Amino acid sequence: MAVTIIDVAREANVSPSTVSRVIADNPRISEQTKRKVREVMDRLGYYPNFQARNLAAKSTKTIGVVMSNSTSSAFQNPFFPEVIRGICVSAHAGKYGIYFSTGGTENEIYEEVVSMVQGKKVDGIILLYSRVNDRTMKYLKEVKFPFTMVGRPYDFEHEITYIDNDNEKIAHEVVKYLQVLGHEKIAFIGGDLDFVVSIDRLNGYKKALSTIGLPYEEKYFLRDSDMKLNGKEAIQKLMDLAAPPTAIVAHDDLAAYEVIRYLEELSYEVPEDVSIISFNNHALSAYFKPPLTSVDISIFELGLEATNFLLGKIQNPNEAVKHHLVSTTLIERESCKKITTSGE
Known part of the structure; x- marks a missing residue:
């Protein structure tokens, strides 16, 4: 039989509501009580039903990540694994999961993003590209859904939070x-x-x-x-x-x-x-x-900061629009050489 929150409460000698608050990391619960309850949870093998808790809180604790084309072709480009590594570090710190888009065309991406938003599958979205006249970006702006972009927007630059290089x-x-x-x-x-x-x-x-x-x-x-x-x-x-x-x-x-x-x-x-x-x-x-x-171009940082910005917007929908240009460094190797002009 599965271990319940009541079993944990009884074993820890606290109320079920206290266990719920420990799971939610409520700051009103002392660290001593949190430690005791978590030890009991580990010992009994209790795993919280985060899906049910998130539903009650009207939150999915998930962010959507949208690439410019299908995941199968995107991952052939080393840019995407590195930028996603940055996203994962920030998402993990914020206790968020990740939902990847799988659309292979502009229309499929648009339809999938609409489904994410209307189906309440995610709390916010990161666009890992900036396309000219992008209907997906315009849709997210129109419905006022939390989103950030890796790349300077083609339109509405001063109204959208983004991170990019110069x-x-x-x-x-x-x-x-x-x-x-x-x-x-x-x-x-x-x-x-x-x-x-x-x-x-x-x-x-x-x-x-x-x-x-x-x-x-x-x-x-x-x-x-x-x-x-x-x-x-x-x-x-x-x-x-x-x-x-x-x-x-x-x-x-x-x-x-x-x-x-x-x-x-x-x-x-x-x-x-x-x-x-x-x-x-x-x-x-x-x-x-x-x-x-x-x-x-600091690819990892692009993903990390785009996610940090997004989590800020999710937690505070009225947060001011932010723009951040990540620093770059020219790495000199052996594919370039100095030449002399004909006049020298």
Whole structure:
């Protein structure tokens, strides 16, 4: 027969209501009583019915985590396990569980989020992306459901709590770093421009070129669609230019790995023939050949702080909107080299 709260109360010589308050960690119960009741719970093997308690309290003690595409494909990108590690640390500290979205398309994600909200499956939601004209984000804002974002919102930036990097600034710094190394022909492999992070990094690249007196040339910009359609052909076309790039900025480490592989197949060496730099600084970047110069964007902290912000909004729905830009660090490795210009 299952152990009940009454059995625990009898054994601990307290009332059932006191046991309930211990389970809820009520501050009015002394630490001595809490310790005694918890020892009895452990000894008798009593496990509280948190689902029933949360239902009574109109809380699920669960947060929803929504990715830009299905979990099966998202987890192929090292960004997501690391950002989710940060989420888990904060959620565990707050005694919250996690509900992952499984939708694979924009419509499926939207429908699942609506189901989470209307079905009261979660107390709040973290969007691990910021998409242009995202109906899911707009829905959450309209129904005033607690949510935070990893990424600067495309719309309503001053009305939504989010955490991000200063993506324009770090793209600017990457280009400046290459210019100091002597590079003037700098190509950019862009991400999907449906996402704000890709727009911001491209804008940072363009502004940096302007700042250092170099023109933006469309021939040095490869779109995400170019790489997906035929990446090797796109890189071949780039390197066949009359003035090929001496350096390439990739929108993340995965894209950089892909570019390096295509360059090797085309008999180009990194960094002897062309330097490569990227963003995210995944764990494997240090072990790639050559070790990849990359911007560490503090992925763990993005997840941790997004969750901290969300739990604050859940506990206080009237909490002020917050924006936080996480610091970044350029990690220099062996994929970039200094060159001399023809005039030197």
